[in-house]
Amino acid sequence: MAKYYDIDDIIVEEETVSVIFQKAASGVGIDPSSSIFIETGSKVELPFWLAHELQLRQAVSVNVPPCFNQKTRQELHADSAGVDLRSRCPFFYEFGCKIAPIVGDRTIGFLLLSAFKSRYKEILTKAHSVAFAAGSKFWTILTKEEIYLYETAQSAMASFKKWRMGGPRFQIASVLGRKRKSKE
Amino acid sequence: MYGSKASQLVKEFASGEKGQLTTYNNDLIREVVAECTQHHLDFQSLIRKMQEEGLDIQTAKNADHYGALIHHLAVVRNKRCLMAYMYNRAEIIRNLLWKIGHMLPQEIKVKLCSTEEEHFKNHSKALKNYMLKVEVDLTVVTSPSSSPISFPSPSPASTHAPDMVPPKDPYIKVRVIDDIGEGILLSDDKSANFALHSMHLLKRTDAEQFIAQGKMEELKG
Numbered sequence: 001m002a003k004y005y006d007i008d009d010i011i012v013e014e015e016t017v018s019v020i021f022q023k024a025a026s027g028v029g030i031d032p033s034s035s036i037f038i039e040t041g042s043k044v045e046l047p048f049w050l051a052h053e054l055q056l057r058q059a060v061s062v063n064v065p066p067c068f069n070q071k072t073r074q075e076l077h078a079d080s081a082g083v084d085l086r087s088r089c090p091f092f093y094e095f096g097c098k099i100a101p102i103v104g105d106r107t108i109g110f111l112l113l114s115a116f117k118s119r120y121k122e123i124l125t126k127a128h129s130v131a132f133a134a135g136s137k138f139w140t141i142l143t144k145e146e147i148y149l150y151e152t153a154q155s156a157m158a159s160f161k162k163w164r165m166g167g168p169r170f171q172i173a174s175v176l177g178r179k180r181k182s183k184e
Numbered sequence: 185m186y187g188s189k190a191s192q193l194v195k196e197f198a199s200g201e202k203g204q205l206t207t208y209n210n211d212l213i214r215e216v217v218a219e220c221t222q223h224h225l226d227f228q229s230l231i232r233k234m235q236e237e238g239l240d241i242q243t244a245k246n247a248d249h250y251g252a253l254i255h256h257l258a259v260v261r262n263k264r265c266l267m268a269y270m271y272n273r274a275e276i277i278r279n280l281l282w283k284i285g286h287m288l289p290q291e292i293k294v295k296l297c298s299t300e301e302e303h304f305k306n307h308s309k310a311l312k313n314y315m316l317k318v319e320v321d322l323t324v325v326t327s328p329s330s331s332p333i334s335f336p337s338p339s340p341a342s343t344h345a346p347d348m349v350p351p352k353d354p355y356i357k358v359r360v361i362d363d364i365g366e367g368i369l370l371s372d373d374k375s376a377n378f379a380l381h382s383m384h385l386l387k388r389t390d391a392e393q394f395i396a397q398g399k400m401e402e403l404k405g
């Protein structure tokens with residue numbers, strides 16, 4: 001419940017997973033094309049929030065999502081920093097942590113840890129050395145969590161520089177930040 | 185898919201920059217609420233069907249039970265999305281008070297719904313009352329005349345950085361970059377002609393509010 005109001009947490013739980021119904025369910029229109037009766041054993045794509053709750057009640061069994069498949073694992077193993085994780089799942093780590101206990105795949109935890117460890121170093125190095133524009137291609141393959149990390153590292157460096165050099169002390173409120181640009 | 189409209193709402197909020205408001209999406213909220221009502225009706229009809237079949241709703245786990253469960257979960261999910269949307273917006277709105285003061289500019293006002301405006305007004309009133317009682321103006325950080333106690337940022341979420349460095353000079357050079365209007369009285373009971381692009385030497389305390397509102401900029405010598 002701690003993350004009830006957390007926007008990112010809500011978006012993570014919107015990721016779809018494919019499930020197999022262990023029980024029949026009637027009167028639901030999950031997929032507009034299919035009938036309103038879901039038979040036992042039918043394979044359906046559900047958002048994570050629904051799949052998770054149904055799995056707790058043993059109504060469905062959850063398959064391992066494609067972003068943790070063998071191909072991704074091999075790519076991560078070969079060159080973890082160059083893999084485009086964003087297109088696979090924008091919240092790769094958060095989603096991985098949520099899905100791991102449900103699908104009962106113990107290897108996902110190791111996969112997340114090793115992927116993060118090797119990418120972490122790369123992100124911090126680039127955040128401190130590469131300018132934003134030059135790093136933009138690198139930028140597109142990061143997951144949301146990694147982008148936060150990247151931004152935090154950059155703002156920490158910017159704050160440090162500002163502290164050392166001394167910068168403007170009065171500033172326009174950030175909510176109004178766009179105002180001048182639109183007028184020009 | 186169930187809950188997709190609600191998540192669209194949340195994503196719309198998330199797509200804005202941190203601390204920036206998007207326009208209140210009344211239409212989408214109404215659609216999500218309508219979806220909840222529909223789920224409720226479906227849920228009731230499934231439960232009624234089970235009752236008609238003479239089943240115990242608490243224990244029977246047939247297809248209708250799981251159907252009703254899915255509807256229930258969808259309502260709970262929609263509720264969470266709506267709550268998160270309102271909660272996070274309200275937090276930004278309360279923070280506006282620290283950043284740009286008790287008067288909202290028009291460009292921000294149009295993004296709020298009526299209850300949010302009300303919320304801002306009430307919050308502003310409560311804060312003013314509080315400051316009156318403890319006799320400390322928390323919104324003005326560098327005020328030479330008020331009490332020397334300087335408070336740290338009052339809310340942890342507030343991004344208004346207090347100017348903790350003692351100024352070398354009580355006056356700063358500023359340039360006017362937006363229409364301010366005439367007849368503004370400064371603290372020394374003089375008024376100045378703040379024409380667009382004109383430059384002035386002002387007291388820090390006078391200039392601070394205009395800089396925060398984006399109407400002036402500080403000139404660095």
